[in-house]
Amino acid sequence: MSAQVLGWSLTVSQVFLTLAMGCAAFRMLRGPRAQDRVLGLDTIYSNAMLLMLTFGIRTGSTSYFGAAFIIALLGFVSTLAVAKFLLRGEVIE
Amino acid sequence: MTLAEEFPTWAALLVSMLLLLGTSLSLTGSLGLLRLRNFYQRVHAPTLGATLGAGCLLFASMIFFSVLQTRPIVHEVLIAVFVTVTTPITLMVLVRAAVHRDRSEGNLDELDRSKTSNQSGR
């Protein structure tokens, strides 16, 4: 019983997160200006990080934690680099 | 599901509730990316998923693994700290870039006009 409830809510959560990534992807592809696209990319990254956590709970293995952490790191660095580029026109001054 | 049968009901319910709450919050945030009208409004939306959404999910994961392995598993705190520190930095730099671009292109009046301009479409 408890396993079933958890399984269903995991499925619903993963569907939610996939939809959220879809919304962000739409904003990234469509976004009228460059900053909208960067915002979409950042949202995709943070949702992917959360999706990794739900996969970890589903399989009961803590190794997904590392993947989530790396996605969070990469998302931060890449978004910051692109935003910096928009701000100055170059990444490293 | 590779879940042990003896996983207690209260923990399963708690984890499920936190999961649903957190993911619906981050879905709401991403939906805001579609629904809100201009960039400066849209920047606010992903913060939902990054603060309370991520918090709920990390808490759920913490409870789940602590119960599953019957010892405290707290390394999710690392992600929580990391996200709390980095999200403001990203958003701040992004907003400054947007303001800079709007200024250099001369449509800075958006900064002053934005209080009234949002009633009409995007």
Place this chain on the structure above:
Amino acid sequence: MNRWLPFPLLSACLLVMWLLLNQTLSAGQILLGGLLALLGGWLLTALQPATGRVRNPRAIVTLAFLVLIDIIRSNIAVAAIILVPRPRSVTSGFLNIPIDMRNRYGLAALACIITATPGTLWVQFNPRNGTLMIHVLDLVDEGIWIDTIKCRYERLLLEIFE
């Protein structure tokens, strides 16, 4: 602090982080993490950061609690704005707030708090006249927002850092 351990707080945080990442308390990992923590402290000396000191640790707890409550409240508020079937004409806009704080760490903390709360966003701070520009999603009453930031956050941050 001294030559071997210039930033004790940072080194302690690094050690805790290392142990959390490895999920152990074994002696070897503590040794390795300790080395890493020392190295991190020395590396930070090269950057020569301004020295800051926490004056009032109890105010940090109060502030953290306040911020947590505000994050939950504004999450609900922003979610309501997004989810209302036809988004009511949200009046959002920029807002200038005079700030008395000059401490860099205090300002950084304030920036994190304002940006981490959904619905408000730090745009820029002008150190010459000390005005802070923020963007507010649901700008109904400017006075309320200025009050929130000045009385709720800035007062406590001043207690902590200055």
